[in-house]
Amino acid sequence: MNPTDVHALVGAYALDAVDDLERAAFERHIAECAACRTEVDELRETAARLADGTWSVPPPRLRGEVMAAIGRTRQLPPPDAVPGSGRSGRGRWRRYSVAAAAAVVLAAGTGATVYAIQDQRVRDQSAIASAAELRQQRTQAILSAADLVVRTEPMDGGGRVTVASSAAQGASVVSIRADRAPGAGRAFQMWTIRGTGNPVSPGVLDPGEQSAVRVVDGVPGNDVFAVSLEPAGGSAQPTTVVAEVPLT
Structure with missing residues (x-):
C-alpha cells in the first residue's frame, strides 16, 4: 500500500x-x-x-407519573366473563371450559413446534458464529505474520484491490472495494496467475456484491492476483479484467 x-x-x-x-x-x-x-x-x-448531545436522561418524575396512571386506570373484565344463572349460564360456562381446554392443547402443540424451530435456529446461529470466529482467527493470523506484504492496485471504474500476503501462512487476505456495484446478473471473480499458465479462480463474489474481504489460500507463490467482471456464477477464464495486483 x-x-x-x-x-x-x-x-x-x-x-x-x-x-x-x-x-x-x-x-x-x-x-x-x-x-x-x-x-x-x-x-x-x-x-x-x-x-x-445525541441522548438525554428521562426526567425523574416520568416513572412516578407512569406508575400513578397505572394505579388510576381500572381494568374492565371482558364481556360475559361472569357465568350467568340458569341453563343458559351453565351451557355458556361449559363452552368456555371446552374452549379453554382446546386452547391449552393448541398452545402445547404450538409451543413444541416453536421450541423445535427456535432450537434449530440456535444451532444454525451457533454454527455460523463458529465459522465466523474461525475466519476471524485465520485473518488475524495472516495479518499479524512477520512476513506480511501488502500490495494495492486501482480497479477500472473506480475502487481498489488490496492483497496482504504471508508466505509463512500460505495465504492472503484480499480486500475488493469497487466504487460501483456490478450490473444485474454480474459478479466480480478472483484469479491467481503463475507465469504463462492458465489463470486459476479461487472464488466468485455474490452477484451484485460491491465489496468483500476474503481469505484466499495459495496466493503467495503466484505472479499476479487479478479481479475480473463476469456473469453471475463466474467463468472458466477471465473475460473482463478490472484489476491486476503484481505479487513479485
Whole structure:
C-alpha cells in the first residue's frame, strides 16, 4: 500500500470504518507517523464531543407519573366473563371450559413446534458464529505474520484491490472495494496467475456484491492476483479484467 493510500485512511480509521486488512496496514503506518497519530486522536475527540448531545436522561418524575396512571386506570373484565344463572349460564360456562381446554392443547402443540424451530435456529446461529470466529482467527493470523506484504492496485471504474500476503501462512487476505456495484446478473471473480499458465479462480463474489474481504489460500507463490467482471456464477477464464495486483 503506497503512502498516499495509507494517509487517506485517517478518517475512516478514527471512526472504525476500515476492514481488518486496512486496519493492519494503517496501524503499522501510524507506529512511525506522528502526524497521522495526532490527526486520529483529534478526530476521535471531535466524534466523541458530537455524540454527547445525541441522548438525554428521562426526567425523574416520568416513572412516578407512569406508575400513578397505572394505579388510576381500572381494568374492565371482558364481556360475559361472569357465568350467568340458569341453563343458559351453565351451557355458556361449559363452552368456555371446552374452549379453554382446546386452547391449552393448541398452545402445547404450538409451543413444541416453536421450541423445535427456535432450537434449530440456535444451532444454525451457533454454527455460523463458529465459522465466523474461525475466519476471524485465520485473518488475524495472516495479518499479524512477520512476513506480511501488502500490495494495492486501482480497479477500472473506480475502487481498489488490496492483497496482504504471508508466505509463512500460505495465504492472503484480499480486500475488493469497487466504487460501483456490478450490473444485474454480474459478479466480480478472483484469479491467481503463475507465469504463462492458465489463470486459476479461487472464488466468485455474490452477484451484485460491491465489496468483500476474503481469505484466499495459495496466493503467495503466484505472479499476479487479478479481479475480473463476469456473469453471475463466474467463468472458466477471465473475460473482463478490472484489476491486476503484481505479487513479485
